[in-house]
Amino acid sequence: MGNEQPEIQLQGLHYLTGDPIRITIHQGRIDSIAPLNNLEVEQQQLPWVGPGFVDLQINGYAGLDFNSLPITPHTTSRMTRALWKEGVTRFFPTVITNSEEAIKEAVAAIAQECEEDPVAGDAVAGIHLEGPFISPEDGARGAHSRLYVRPPDWTLFQRWQESARGRIKIVTVSPEWAEAEDFIRRCTDAGVLVSIGHTAAAPDQIARAVAAGASMSTHFGNGAHPVLPRHPNYLWEQLAAEQLWTSVIADGFHLPDAVLKVVMKVKGEKALLVSDAVMFSGMQAGTYESHIGGKVVLTPEGRLHLAEQPQLLAGSVQMLLKGVSHLVRRGLCSLGEAWEMASIRPARRLSLPVSSGLQPGAPADVLLLDWRDGEVAEPRIAGVYKNGVSVFP
Structure with a gap:
C-alpha cells in the first residue's frame, strides 16, 4: 500500500466541447469524467483541459541535442523533464543522417538512458530515425549531410535497432532508391513505421512505397525542392495517397496557411502536428x-x-503549442481539432496507450491550458500531469 497514489481531481473546460468537467485520477489513470454543475465555479476562470502532447519528431531542445556527438550525459532524461513545460508528455527523439557509427552511438545512448531512468523510459515512446536512407539531391535532402546519405539497407538497420534495443519505431525513407520497396516491407513486418520524407521519388515509386507499407509523410512540404513540376510531383502523390498520415510543421514559417488548410482538408483525421524542434528551441x-x-x-x-x-x-524552434496556437489564431481549425493533431492523432498512428485521450481507464497524461482569448492572447501551459503526477509547474 506504500505506493498508493492519492486521488486527484482536476477541473477545466473540455478541450473538444468547452463543457466544464471534473476529472478524477486514481493510480495514474483517469478514473472518471463528470460534468461540473457547481454554480460557484466561474467558467471563464477554468483552464482548458485535454490530453498531453505527443511529438513524433524532436531533434533537440534548450541546448540539448540528440545529434551532437558525443551526446551529453543525461540528455534524454533532462529533455524529458524540460519538455513538460511545453506540454509534451511523450515524444520521439530524432536521430538524423550521419555515419554508421555515429547513428549507432546516438541510438544506443538514448536507449541506455531510457532503461536507467524509468521516467524517461515512459516518456520516450520510440526513436525516430530520419535518414540516412533519404534523397541525395539538394533541396529534397534539406540540411542533412550528403556525405552520409545511402540506399536503404536492412542489415545495417538491424544493427542500429540492436544498438537501440528495439526502440526505433519510426524511420523516414525516400522511396526513390531501388532497395526502398523491400526495405519498407521488412520494416513494416517488424512493426516499424515507415514515413516518406526528404524525397525526390517519382509517382510510381511513391505508390509502390505505400503498397509496401509506408504509412506517413514526414514534415510534409519541407525537405523538398524549392521548384517542382506543376504535376505530377511527389507532393501531389503523397496528398492523394489515402493510406498516408501527414505530419506538418505549423509554426507560421515552414508552410503557408493555404498548404496547411489543404493538408487538413484532404487528410482529415490523418493530419497531425510535429515540432521537428532543434536544440535552439526554448532559447533566447x-x-x-x-x-x-x-x-x-x-x-x-x-x-x-x-x-x-x-x-x-535552419530548422524549427517552435513547439507543438505554437502549432496549435497558429492553427486556431489563423482560423484554420478549432482548438479541439488542433489539440488532437498534437496529441490523440500521433498517439493513434503509433498505437500508444494514450491514444484514447480523455477517457476513463486511459493513462492520466493531462494538460491544462490557459487561453482567455484565442484570437489575441497566446496560450499558456497552466499544468501538466504525467501518469497522474503533477510535473509542471
Whole structure:
C-alpha cells in the first residue's frame, strides 16, 4: 500500500466541447469524467483541459541535442523533464543522417538512458530515425549531410535497432532508391513505421512505397525542392495517397496557411502536428553556431535561419503549442481539432496507450491550458500531469 497514489481531481473546460468537467485520477489513470454543475465555479476562470502532447519528431531542445556527438550525459532524461513545460508528455527523439557509427552511438545512448531512468523510459515512446536512407539531391535532402546519405539497407538497420534495443519505431525513407520497396516491407513486418520524407521519388515509386507499407509523410512540404513540376510531383502523390498520415510543421514559417488548410482538408483525421524542434528551441533570440549549418540566427519572432542566407530556414524552434496556437489564431481549425493533431492523432498512428485521450481507464497524461482569448492572447501551459503526477509547474 506504500505506493498508493492519492486521488486527484482536476477541473477545466473540455478541450473538444468547452463543457466544464471534473476529472478524477486514481493510480495514474483517469478514473472518471463528470460534468461540473457547481454554480460557484466561474467558467471563464477554468483552464482548458485535454490530453498531453505527443511529438513524433524532436531533434533537440534548450541546448540539448540528440545529434551532437558525443551526446551529453543525461540528455534524454533532462529533455524529458524540460519538455513538460511545453506540454509534451511523450515524444520521439530524432536521430538524423550521419555515419554508421555515429547513428549507432546516438541510438544506443538514448536507449541506455531510457532503461536507467524509468521516467524517461515512459516518456520516450520510440526513436525516430530520419535518414540516412533519404534523397541525395539538394533541396529534397534539406540540411542533412550528403556525405552520409545511402540506399536503404536492412542489415545495417538491424544493427542500429540492436544498438537501440528495439526502440526505433519510426524511420523516414525516400522511396526513390531501388532497395526502398523491400526495405519498407521488412520494416513494416517488424512493426516499424515507415514515413516518406526528404524525397525526390517519382509517382510510381511513391505508390509502390505505400503498397509496401509506408504509412506517413514526414514534415510534409519541407525537405523538398524549392521548384517542382506543376504535376505530377511527389507532393501531389503523397496528398492523394489515402493510406498516408501527414505530419506538418505549423509554426507560421515552414508552410503557408493555404498548404496547411489543404493538408487538413484532404487528410482529415490523418493530419497531425510535429515540432521537428532543434536544440535552439526554448532559447533566447540571438546568433548561434550549429553543428550542421554553421552560424544560425534565431529571431525574436521564433524564426531560425542561416546567418549568411536569411531566406533559408535552419530548422524549427517552435513547439507543438505554437502549432496549435497558429492553427486556431489563423482560423484554420478549432482548438479541439488542433489539440488532437498534437496529441490523440500521433498517439493513434503509433498505437500508444494514450491514444484514447480523455477517457476513463486511459493513462492520466493531462494538460491544462490557459487561453482567455484565442484570437489575441497566446496560450499558456497552466499544468501538466504525467501518469497522474503533477510535473509542471
